[in-house]
Amino acid sequence: MNTARRGIRTEPLIFHTLNYLFMAFIVVVTLYPFLNTLAVSFNSGLDTTRGGIYLWPRIWTLKNYDAVFVTGHVFHAFGVSVARTVVGTVAGVLLTAMVAYTISRKEFMFRKPITLIFVLTMYFSAGLIPSYFLIKDLNLLNTFLVYILFPGAGAGLISAFNMLVVRTYIHSLPESLIESAKIDGAGDFRVFVSVVLPLCTPVLATIALFVAVGQWNTWFDTFIFASSRQNLSTLQYELIKLLSSATNSNSNPNISSSQAKDAASMITPLSIRAAITMVASIPILFVYPFLQRHFVAGLQLGSVKE
Amino acid sequence: MQSSVQTKDVSPQPVRRTDSFWIRMVRQRQLILMSFPMVIYVLIFAYVPIWGWLMAFQQYRPGFSILNQKWVGWYQFRFLFEDENFVRVLRNTVAMSLISLVLSFVTAIGLAILLNEIKKTGIKRLIQTISYMPHFLSWVIVTGLVSTALSTEDGIVNVVLMKLHLINEPILWLGEGKYFWGIVGASNVWKEVGWNTIIYLAAIASVDPSLYEAAEIDGAGRYRKIRNVTLPGIKPVIVILLILNIGWMLNGGGFEIQYFLGNGQVVDWSETIDIFVLKYGLKIGNYSLGVAAGIFKTAVSIVLLYAANTIAKRLGEERLI
Numbered sequence: 001m002n003t004a005r006r007g008i009r010t011e012p013l014i015f016h017t018l019n020y021l022f023m024a025f026i027v028v029v030t031l032y033p034f035l036n037t038l039a040v041s042f043n044s045g046l047d048t049t050r051g052g053i054y055l056w057p058r059i060w061t062l063k064n065y066d067a068v069f070v071t072g073h074v075f076h077a078f079g080v081s082v083a084r085t086v087v088g089t090v091a092g093v094l095l096t097a098m099v100a101y102t103i104s105r106k107e108f109m110f111r112k113p114i115t116l117i118f119v120l121t122m123y124f125s126a127g128l129i130p131s132y133f134l135i136k137d138l139n140l141l142n143t144f145l146v147y148i149l150f151p152g153a154g155a156g157l158i159s160a161f162n163m164l165v166v167r168t169y170i171h172s173l174p175e176s177l178i179e180s181a182k183i184d185g186a187g188d189f190r191v192f193v194s195v196v197l198p199l200c201t202p203v204l205a206t207i208a209l210f211v212a213v214g215q216w217n218t219w220f221d222t223f224i225f226a227s228s229r230q231n232l233s234t235l236q237y238e239l240i241k242l243l244s245s246a247t248n249s250n251s252n253p254n255i256s257s258s259q260a261k262d263a264a265s266m267i268t269p270l271s272i273r274a275a276i277t278m279v280a281s282i283p284i285l286f287v288y289p290f291l292q293r294h295f296v297a298g299l300q301l302g303s304v305k306e
Numbered sequence: 307m308q309s310s311v312q313t314k315d316v317s318p319q320p321v322r323r324t325d326s327f328w329i330r331m332v333r334q335r336q337l338i339l340m341s342f343p344m345v346i347y348v349l350i351f352a353y354v355p356i357w358g359w360l361m362a363f364q365q366y367r368p369g370f371s372i373l374n375q376k377w378v379g380w381y382q383f384r385f386l387f388e389d390e391n392f393v394r395v396l397r398n399t400v401a402m403s404l405i406s407l408v409l410s411f412v413t414a415i416g417l418a419i420l421l422n423e424i425k426k427t428g429i430k431r432l433i434q435t436i437s438y439m440p441h442f443l444s445w446v447i448v449t450g451l452v453s454t455a456l457s458t459e460d461g462i463v464n465v466v467l468m469k470l471h472l473i474n475e476p477i478l479w480l481g482e483g484k485y486f487w488g489i490v491g492a493s494n495v496w497k498e499v500g501w502n503t504i505i506y507l508a509a510i511a512s513v514d515p516s517l518y519e520a521a522e523i524d525g526a527g528r529y530r531k532i533r534n535v536t537l538p539g540i541k542p543v544i545v546i547l548l549i550l551n552i553g554w555m556l557n558g559g560g561f562e563i564q565y566f567l568g569n570g571q572v573v574d575w576s577e578t579i580d581i582f583v584l585k586y587g588l589k590i591g592n593y594s595l596g597v598a599a600g601i602f603k604t605a606v607s608i609v610l611l612y613a614a615n616t617i618a619k620r621l622g623e624e625r626l627i
Contacts, residue, residue, distance in 0.1 A: 011527070011528075012528070015423070015528060016423075019420055019423055019424065020424075022420060023420070023421075023424070023429075023433050026417070026433070026436075026437060027433060027436050027437075029496070030436055030437060030439060030440060030496070030500070031436060031439075032455075032462060033451035033452075033454065033455050033462070034439070034443075034451065036454070036455075036462065037450075037451060037454065051459060051460040052460065053460070054462075095344055098340050098341070098344070099340070099341050099344045099345075101340070102337045102340050102341040103341070105337060107334070108334060108337045108341075109327075109330050109331070109334055110337075110338070110341070114341055114345055117345060117348060117349070117353075118348060121348060121352045123553060123607070123608060123611060124604050124607070124608060125352065125604070126352065126353075126354075126355030126356045126358060126359070126600075127355070127358075127359075127583065127597060127600030127601070127603075127604065128580075128583055128584065128587060128588070128596070128600060129358065129361070129583065129587040129588070129593050129596045129597050129600065130355035130356065130357070130358025130359065130361070130597065130600075131351075131355050132587075132588065133355070133358055134350075134351070134354060134355045134358070138350075149347075149351065150351070151348075151351050151352060156351070157344070157347060158344055158347070158348065187336045188334075188336035188337050188340065189336045189339075189340060192340065213442055216444075217442075217443075217444030217445075217446075218444075219444070219446055220562075224588070236444055236446050239446050239447065239450070240446055240566075243446065243449070243450050243566065273450060277447050277450055277451075280444070280446075280447060281442075281443050281444075281447055284442045284443075285439065285442060285443075288438065288439075288442050289435050292434075292435060292438070296504055296508075299504050299505060299508075300504070300505065300508045
């Protein structure tokens with residue numbers, strides 16, 4: 001009996017061993033590039049050009065981070081990134097939830113046309129050039145407001161996908177709560193603020209994460225609409241400026257080593273880039289694991305068909 | 307007074323239905339006030355710019371009103387398709403989309419099935435958390451990591467391949483066109499594979515457990531169960547996601563990867579429609595041609611989405627619209 005059972009179990013054993021090995025491979029491939037950059041960001045820039053930095057710095061230094069923040073550019077850009085993320089997320093989440101509430105009300109006379117107007121935007125866009133002219137005509141070029149209003153990649157005040165996620169969630173709330181608040185004389189706005197909004201916290205956390213990631217990570221609106229004003233530059237945009245110089249030197253070893261030798265200091269574009277990469281990615285990487293349960297559930301809600 | 311209350315109590319529904327449009331509007335004024343500002347916002351920012359599509363049928367000169375331009379009919383579109391450059395851009399876009407689409411689907415479904423076989427929840431959760439990580443990084447950062455990993459000096463890909471004696475000298479991965487499409491596909495997989503498993507894992511979890519038990523009684527092993535129970539069970543989800551992704555076919559597997567990883571040496575392989583629009587529209591200043599290319603992209607996307615949806619309907623599958 002015992003041996004027979006063991007005989008059956010060899011196949012699962014081989015499978016599980018291979019499976020765990022494969023998962024280990026996935027974990028290494030996912031983490032390595034990031035950890036390597038982390039090591040480079042703490043390693044002396046000149047030393048990095050000699051090669052051989054993998055997971056651990058050889059000559060520890062904080063000079064790269066110093067160099068990043070000493071110029072003031074990046075520090076300011078960090079502030080702009082934080083500002084647009086906070087303003088964009090708070091405004092976006094509240095307004096998305098508010099419209100989601102109105103289209104969740106079955107009795108609302110404009111429910112269908114409003115839903116349609118938003119859903120259609122998921123499948124087409126007017127395109128870059130017409131949008132540019134619109135922003136120009138609205139006098140939003142080189143303003144902070146364009147970061148909040150322009151409905152670009154993942155940003156914008158309201159996204160149809162997020163709105164549908166919230167609406168589906170509101171549908172799952174017990175209708176009796178809303179009804180009883182209305183019987184007590186609350187209007188729709190009151191019901192939304194004091195009944196629906198508090199109950200929606202999990203789904204709001206999910207879309208807040210989506211919007212915040214979009215706001216934090218986007219660079220395109222800076223590039224197209226606000227590139228001529230340095231004080232509107234964001235962290236991602238500063239990174240692009242460095243990246244374009246560093247990538248070019250990457251493909252040509254001669255340039256990078258001569259640049260490194262030219263620099264009397266120990267800082268190279270490569271090491272500064274590594275430091276900015278860390279500054280730009282660590283805030284979000286600290287947040288998402290805590291919201292994992294919520295966004296997994298939220299993503300499943302979004303895939304539910306009406 | 308009393309009689310009016312009574313009629314309301316007896317049949318509230320018909321009374322409401324006969325209310326005029328205006329009375330209902332007054333009654334729902336709060337809902338209207340809550341939604342209309344955002345409707346106006348989306349009309350301005352998403353719909354009003356469609357007006358600019360007229361530019362595709364003009365020879366647009368800056369400085370004049372859009373109504374005060376020379377009309378050229380389909381000239382811009384004809385020009386596009388006679389332009390060798392655009393045909394190559396179209397080829398790149400479709401190729402990179404297809405490669406990214408196929409790679410993303412296969413890897414995400416595969417990883418979801420393998421993750422599902424891990425029974426220790428703690429380890430499974432840890433692997434999932436790590437696999438979601440790249441999704442939260444911007445493309446700026448990811449392409450930076452990719453170009454570091456592929457670099458000829460110390461890039462980990464070259465280092466590993468050399469250690470394994472698969473190559474004798476470092477390969478200039480980003481300097482040769484023939485590698486570019488594959489790199490775009492692989493970058494997409496690296497960034498999104500973990501994230502894409504979320505929906506598949508949910509679908510797998512919702513497969514009826516009694517089907518697995520029945521298959522076990524019939525003597526099915528692990529692989530038979532995956533092939534005959536799991537995959538058919540998640541087929542509706544796969545079909546829906548396929549339809550969605552086919553609608554985005556002319557995105558070329560993303561715009562930012564090509565924009566950041568592309569360089570002078572691989573330009574014949576890396577330029578996509580979006581980059582073409584950017585180049586003609588904002589850099590060269592030929593707005594009309596850029597808009598025409600953008601319209602072409604939108605039109606094809608909608609046709610593809612509709613076609614995929616219709617085919618799915620014919621096959622009796624779930625559908626999107």
